[in-house]
Amino acid sequence: MKKLIYSIAFLGLAFNTYAQKIKFDKTKSKQEFIDYVMKQMTIDDKVGQMVQYTYDGGDVTGSAIDKNYIKYTKQGMMGSVFNATTTDITRKLQKIAVEETRLGIPLIFGYDVVHGYETIFPIPLGEAASWDLKAIEKSARVAATETAAGGVHWTFAPMVDIGFDPRWGRVSEGAGEDTFLGSKIAVARVNGFQGKNLYDLNTVLACTKHFAGYALAQAGRDYNSVEISDRFLRDYILPPFKATVDAGAGSFMTSFNEIGGVPSTASKYLYDDILRKEWNFKGFVVTDYTAIQELIPHGVAKDLEEATLKSVDAGIEMDMMSGAFLNHLAKLVKDGKVKEEVINTAVRRILEAKYDLGLFEDPYRYSDAKREKETVMKKEFLDDARDVARKSMILLKNQNQVLPLKENQKIAYIGPLVKDEKNIIGNWAARGDRYGKAWSVWEGLNDVLGKNAKITYAQGTDLNSTNTNGFQEAINIAKNSDVIVAVMGENENQTGEAASQTNIDLPGNQKELLKELKKLGKPIVLVLMAGRPMTISWEQENMDAILYTWYPGTMGGLAISDVLYGKYNPSGKTPMTFPRSVGQIPIHYNQKNTGRPYLGDADAEQKYKSRYTDSPNSPLYPFGYGLSYTNFDYSNLKLNKTSLKNGTDEIKITVDVKNTGNFDGEEVVQLYVRDLVGSVTRPVRELKGFDKVMIKKGETKSVSFTLTPEDLKFHDINMKYVAEAGDFEIYVGGNSNATLKSSFVLVD
Incomplete structure (x- = not known):
């Protein structure tokens, strides 16, 4: 009997040690195939899928550089590499993963394709200045096509942080200060990167970053702490992130900052409560560079093992560069401190991304040198x-x-x-x-x-x-x-x-x-x-x-x-x-009125107002501002009704815009709303619609918007997301200082 038991045990060990390499089976559904793969994986194999290191020579943004990526790949201890580009390099690395490891699970290659791969478009803040969603989506589509042709599967973009502080250098990577515009741009970029089907060879997996609040770093100093209310977080900062979840973004990245004393990479509130339970996000979460390791200097973990435990408990599924998962995660599972089902869930999400990209079917499908040469910097891409x-x-x-x-x-x-x-x-x-x-x-x-x-x-x-x-x-x-x-x-x-x-x-x-x-x-x-x-x-x-x-x-x-x-x-x-x-920083158009609002020249002699004594309150250029070689005149603002019923009702708003100059030109027509009285204080204006229209010289165009109660929602005094009945003003014009005005009432 003992001999039989030992024989069975030996056979089990032999299976885990010498299991055949994964073979793609197109007769299996995605779930069935992932089940088949995971049944052959040990806990070390699973943890390996959750580990990411940089290719030697790539861009690095921190001090912890581990150059053993080849060793880890051969040992099946690493599921992802970033900064490895070109078909030659990615094919060589993929060959190691597929042909020299026990199971042959392919790597996923990531790269910071922020505003182009080789054909470089304007920085994202510049693209946002176009207010042209089709152009922004096209930019991401070109970037995805070139990136995929260069052997890369995954971009660490879009960055959807809402930022008010131009001292912070990373405003260059975002879409600016407005939640509404930022949400629209975030969706356009996800759609551009991921296309209609990730299996297509001109798409890459998107990564929404940085979750969350990173752009509000105190004093505009990168990596600094953030102190904001939950209401501000939810009304101003989170909507673009949620928009990318609804658009199908395949991955999320943590932010370096803390909010309320909890670093993002250890925030169960952000990643479990909001991202998973509230938003039902199905993709996987990767840290930013060495973010798990940084829980130690943040002061919430005494060592890397504790940092590993806190990050996994928060819902983090891939460790970029910290070495935390590689060195500590399997032990935490074996010690019973982390449940294996948590690891299984994380690994399944990572494997599903690889499946959707077609990497199990053909690990080298992105590493085609001929396609790379024919695709990168094509004339049509340069024209775009x-x-x-x-x-x-x-x-x-x-x-x-x-x-x-x-x-x-x-x-x-x-x-x-x-x-x-x-x-x-x-x-x-x-x-x-x-x-x-x-x-x-x-x-x-x-x-x-x-x-x-x-x-x-x-x-x-x-x-x-x-x-x-x-x-x-x-x-x-x-x-x-x-x-x-x-x-x-x-x-x-x-x-x-x-x-x-x-x-x-x-x-x-x-x-x-x-x-x-x-x-x-x-x-x-x-x-x-x-x-x-x-x-x-x-x-x-x-x-x-x-x-x-x-x-x-x-x-x-x-x-x-x-x-x-x-x-x-x-x-x-x-x-x-x-x-x-x-x-004046931080300064943004949608600020609050305060109890002592300063009304400019009308209050010039009033000292005890919310004002500067050595400068106007007003900015040099307001949000939404920009001139043309021609001129545009706004008139005839009309609402089809002055009362909007809470629920499914809507108001149609129209305005005439005339080109009164000597050039044909495009104008970004902007719609702003002000909620006059709320259970909590409300911004003086909020962007709720825009339309970029071409108007020939001498021509008048009627531009229309639709406003619904959904557009008027915010988190009320009880933190419920509602549209409150009351009086509203609307403004339409060419920037956030628009003066053409009307009003309506929202009724329950």
Whole structure:
């Protein structure tokens, strides 16, 4: 009998040690196949699927770098690699996982494809400035197509953090300050990345990040703590995340910050209560870089084992770079501190993503060198990037219609970014080529203008320099011009992760050069490249025109030239409020009224109001602001009813918009609502609709919106999500300061 027992035990051990490699069976349903795979997995195999490390040489955003990814892959101890790109590299790594491990479970490759893979589009904040959801979705679709062709299955995007603080460098990666606009853009990007079916070879798995509140870091300092109410979290911050769940996003990423003393990566409230139970999210959750390890300096875990326990208990399913799961998770299961069913659930979700991507059927289907060569940076993708870049640019000022420029004018192009290719594609630019394939402004001008170009150039200064040696050359060039175009801004690495700043003025001595050029008395057009709203009060007062181009991407130089010379009429609108100074930050349009509201000039003599004594309360440029080469007139605002019944009722709102200028142009028509009285205080305005419409010169278009009680919901005094009966005002116009006004009543 003992011999029989030992024989059975030996056979069981042999099965676990020498089990045949996984073979795809198309006759099985997804659930049946995943069941079949998991039955052959040991606890160590399962934990391995929950481990992720970076490919050596990839971008890293922390200090913990473990270069043993090859070893872990061969041992079946790692289910995912990030920063491994190109079909050559991904095929080699996949070959190890599939052919040299016991079960042969394929790897999933992830990468930060934030605004393009090799064809780089404008930074996400720039794309948001387009207010063009179709263009934004197209950008993500192109990025997904190139990424998939490059052997990568998964992008760590979109970032949907709502941010009010331009000191925080990562505002460049988001959609700005507004929950409504941010939610629409989040869905567009998920749809662009994931397409209609993840199995298609031009799609990648999306990853919604950073859950949650990361952009509200105190003092705008990256990785800092966040202190907000649950009502603020739910009404302002969470809706874009929820929108991506409803859109089918396949994964979520944790944020580095804490809220209420609990770091995100240990927050059962965020990941179990809200994400899983309230929202019924079906994908898997990955940490940000070393986030589990960081629970120790946060002060909520004494060591990595305790950090592992807290993160798993919160609902975290993949560990990026901490080594926490690799070294401690199996032991925690064997010690009975973590239930194996928790591991099973996590692993099932990860395996389902691999299944949906077709990796079990063909682990190498994304690693096709021929398709990679034929796909990356195709002409049509470059054309798309040029178009989106033009749409993203905001005309902030245009005194005396100095723009568009005329081809017969003599133009002096001056500044450190005229011939720049490095910075023009911005931060987090994936595999974008900074030194050859990106179009500089100078190259774009010569291409757009051809032999007719009457342009001269002087650099004048560097981006962050105090050296004035080049000033005189710039002044001499400018003296012989009709118009000066100064192309200036930030270095690309002054925004993005770990790039918070207390001073967001034009860096170096660029402003000093502008002051010298101003003395010449010639019209000056300032073209700015930046990853955040900058404090440019002096520039607004002293420049004749300001074109804000963000970092426009690979085709940026061509797109800027198109706009400057009127080949494209700018239509961008600010997705974030521009402060007059850092002393106003955080500043956003949908703030509260307070008990002592300051009404501007009407209250000029009133000291005891919510105001500054040394500055207007108003921003330099409000949310939703942007000029055109033409003008738009709003009139005839109508509501089809003035009473809206709570439930399924709706109000139709129409407004006439006339192009009264000399150019055809697009206008972003915006609808704002104010809830006058609530059980809790309400914002002075909230965006509830927008429509980007092309209107020919002299033409009038009627634009309509539909408003329902669902649009009016918020978390009331009892934290119930409701639309409260009462009086509402609506405003329609070209920015958040719209004055065309009407009203209605919501009744129960």
